Amino acid sequence: MEKLLDILRELHPETDFETETRLVDGGILASFDVVMLITRIEEEFGVVIPAKEIVPKNFNSAAALFALITRIGEQDD
């Protein structure tokens, strides 16, 4: 989780990702950020997020995103 928070902070240092729950709905993460984030997640976690999982509820908080990464990682195994 800490690794994911570091990636998120690289994109938006001003945001408190531990508490924020409206990252997409609140306009903090734009589509540009989402794609950058997905590229970084693949680099760091080796997990490829498929297009159908790129929906606001999976990206609205660091916790939701971490749960998604874990779920996809387990599926890959």
Added chain:
Amino acid sequence: MLFPSWAFLLFLAVLVPVYYLVPKRIQWIVLLLANAVFVCFAGFLGAVFMAVTIVTVYAASRAIDALFVRQRETIAAMKATHTKEERKAARLRFEKKRRLVLIVCLILNFGILFALKYGAMLGRLSAGLFGGKPFGQDLALTMGISFYTFSTVGYLLDVYRESVPAEKNPLKLALFTSFFPLLVQGPITRWETVGKTLTEPHAFDGRRFLSASLRIAWGYWKKLIVADRLLVAVKALCARPGVYRGDFIFVEMLLYAACLYADFTGGIDITIGVGEMLGVSIEENFLRPYFSKSISEYWRRWHITLGEWFKRYVYYPLSVSKPMRALSKGTRRLGVGVSRRVPVYLATLLVWALTGAWHGSNLTFLVWGLLNGVVILLSEELKPLYARFHARFPRLTESAFYRGFTVIRTVLLLSSLRILDCYGTVRDAFSSFFSMFTTWNWGAVFRGGIQSLGLSYFDYAVAFSGVLVMFALSLVQRKGAIRKRILKRGTVCSVCVLLVLIGTILIFGRYGFGFDASQFIYNRF
């Protein structure tokens, strides 16, 4: 059937009572019949193309759904007898079949749209290159095809992604595809939201009816008082690029910004209001777009449903696709920064090229789309610089003055790009735009210049007052929905507001004999 026509109002006046008088279980059938009347009224060919979309998307969605079911059954049966690799291979075979069904259906539906949008242009191009008579000059977009193709294909893609189950009743899919208010100029809707509510039973609700009437009246108000008036001047300015130059172009930019806003949002107000009148919730397509502080923000608030469609079905899938990831990895030797940007840059530019192409076959639209993409990417790259500026001058950047400056800057920037929408060639558009910096002729503009555009000073005064009203209401709307506040004050107050809107349309609107009611600008896309 134009929204601003007596035929449409009569159509609505017959449909709404019938819709609420019939038993609720057949309400959606009444709506389907009304759609059929509306579509046939627009032309036989349009009805045929729509039928092709309904039949092919229905068949493809059912086939994809059946393949999912068979896949699950096959994999379950293989669990005890086959290895993990064999099960994976079986899954991939089913995936391949689903993809094939999807691709065939996409090619067919987008093929029709492509042929109608680009047929005439390709005919001229071919005649220019090889001689002979240009083919396809009669091809033209049929009513709502750009909008319903995207909505219905979106449904198919959702079925393909297993986000929604395939609809079993083809007539319900036909209802979603042909829902008449959406055929004029969208918005592009989703099955998940609009499709389901269309077939639900709806009881008449007087308060909802009044609320919907207010929204419809406000839409007509914007269209007939502001948009149709300003459109006369905008058309006159665009028609003579060699004559109207310099400061006339600045006037044109502002008039077109106001005209397009009043036209498009007015039409969507009528669409959403008609939907509401029938108990159907339609997605909002605008969120006070001219209050945006950047072009990216503007595109999240203007024609929202088109942007969302491209983001959901093109931008994200393309960004995370295998070739794009391979390209990103392949460019790593150029530096991590470059390799991470490759998917974003390519996907952004492709989506904007497609957005431009969606608007029309003219090269001006493609250039307009790509320039939007370039501006968005440039602003993303400049973000660290802006952040430093904000940190250095916090009091200035948090002030109302600075916020106002960023809003005006955005409106001017997007209006500059929109000049490409006004002319037939890129050359005329650029030449006209740059003449603003080389030809100073404010004197000519105000010495009867603007009176030569087909509008009187009275027209300008009415249109300008209309723009002020729209601006003031947008400011008020920031604190909450205006209609809700009006309705809270009671029925009498709401009816009075409705009568004021209708009264002002009757006095100041452009309609009736001797006036050619114009179709909505976005209808041509």
